[in-house]
Amino acid sequence: QVQLVESGGGLVQAGGSLRLSCAASGRTFSSYTMGWFRQAPGKERDLVAAINWSGSSTNYADSVKGRFTISRNNVESTVYLQMNSLKPEDTAVYYCAAAEQGRGPWSREGTYDYWGQGTQVTVSS
Numbered sequence: 001q002v003q004l005v006e007s008g009g010g011l012v013q014a015g016g017s018l019r020l021s022c023a024a025s026g027r028t029f030s031s032y033t034m035g036w037f038r039q040a041p042g043k044e045r046d047l048v049a050a051i052n053w054s055g056s057s058t059n060y061a062d063s064v065k066g067r068f069t070i071s072r073n074n075v076e077s078t079v080y081l082q083m084n085s086l087k088p089e090d091t092a093v094y095y096c097a098a099a100e101q102g103r104g105p106w107s108r109e110g111t112y113d114y115w116g117q118g119t120q121v122t123v124s125s
Helices: none
Strands: 003-005 010-013 018-028 032-039 046-051 058-062 070-072 078-083 092-100 120-125
Touching: 010 092, 018 032, 018 092, 018 120, 032 070, 032 078, 046 070, 046 078, 058 070
Parallel strands: 010 120
Antiparallel strands: 003 018, 018 078, 032 046, 032 092, 046 058, 070 078, 092 120
């Protein structure tokens, strides 16, 4: 069992930055691929970014490439999402998720075994 707790969401103006954190507890953090998903009102939950167990491989949604960066610290059992140049369309609830190594595709919700409670990100224009 893995427990995930997100933090760092909030209200920011367009063009601003936020850093989301997801702290994991329970089983060995480095065993998991980690993903950040987001869900805007009335829309499906979609992958924003994912990172493999070692941090050597990442994947991003086209809409956030060049603006968002996912990283992880396996010693601290934390995954981060640095979000720069934020746009109003980035407004959503952001969720952290964990998947057993080797499972995929990373973009599919069903790949992930554990989910956090979500943190709201609101970008004003």
